[in-house]
Amino acid sequence: MTTTATRPGVGPTGPRRSRAAITAKTLRTDRWWLAPLITFIGLGAWVTYATVRVFMHNYYFVEAYHYLTPFYSPCLTDRCVEGSALFGTPLPSFWLIPEAAFTLPFLLLFRLTCYYYRKAYYRAFWLSPPACAVPDGHKTYSGETRFPLIFQNGHRYAFYAAMIISVINTWDAIIAFRSPGGGFGFGLGNIILLGNVIMLWAYTLSCHSCRHITGGRLKHFSKHPVRYRVWTFVSKLNVRHMQLAWITLGTLALTDFYVMALSAGWFSDLRFVG
Numbered sequence: 001m002t003t004t005a006t007r008p009g010v011g012p013t014g015p016r017r018s019r020a021a022i023t024a025k026t027l028r029t030d031r032w033w034l035a036p037l038i039t040f041i042g043l044g045a046w047v048t049y050a051t052v053r054v055f056m057h058n059y060y061f062v063e064a065y066h067y068l069t070p071f072y073s074p075c076l077t078d079r080c081v082e083g084s085a086l087f088g089t090p091l092p093s094f095w096l097i098p099e100a101a102f103t104l105p106f107l108l109l110f111r112l113t114c115y116y117y118r119k120a121y122y123r124a125f126w127l128s129p130p131a132c133a134v135p136d137g138h139k140t141y142s143g144e145t146r147f148p149l150i151f152q153n154g155h156r157y158a159f160y161a162a163m164i165i166s167v168i169n170t171w172d173a174i175i176a177f178r179s180p181g182g183g184f185g186f187g188l189g190n191i192i193l194l195g196n197v198i199m200l201w202a203y204t205l206s207c208h209s210c211r212h213i214t215g216g217r218l219k220h221f222s223k224h225p226v227r228y229r230v231w232t233f234v235s236k237l238n239v240r241h242m243q244l245a246w247i248t249l250g251t252l253a254l255t256d257f258y259v260m261a262l263s264a265g266w267f268s269d270l271r272f273v274g
């Protein structure tokens, strides 16, 4: 009997590793392909929507209420409409340059290097591997030990950038409590903007790097009570990191769509005050 025989396989260390010699592609009989398929469709749809919106260069600001979509924040090109640019307009209006050209690359990096999204797109897009106990779709696999994937290890720095961008998004949400006359105002758009910002903070703070920054490398929690408390809070969020990753994709798209709809005049904001 050679049931325990092995053959060269793929793994982080290449052919030096070996795996069970089974001829079937996988012994799994459940619908293991469903999760990667849903991920593929969900992420694919979101990236398509976001790309179209970012290069639309239109319908991103509602001047009357100061609603700015997060996809265009901060607005930095010559094209930025009156009142939408908080930090000036240092960038030219070339169509390939998004209005938020300084922040979008960092946000993209933050999500691309996120531990959860890595799992998601490695499985759904690269089939590497598509699921547990299902063979890798590629002949070789070097993990994150070489260029370019070794840069995934810089996730912590993208986290720092994301924190700054979350502050900017928060400010956008605060200054949107405005009526057309200039005083305090409050409408459905504010709830959507605020909800999005709260979820963005929850996602950002639930980051694995954040958890390590707050509580990592400590020998005695008792000697660092503040860091321990923060770490405990972050840890509670951290167990929901995957859900928050998806929820924030939803709130970002909803916020952007709502601002676009108002800006394009498809319907009016539901106002409670002002």
Ligand code: FES
Pocket: 110, 113, 114, 115, 116, 117, 155, 159, 203, 204, 206, 207, 208, 209, 210, 241
């Ligand atoms: Fe997902 Fe850091 S691990 S954002």
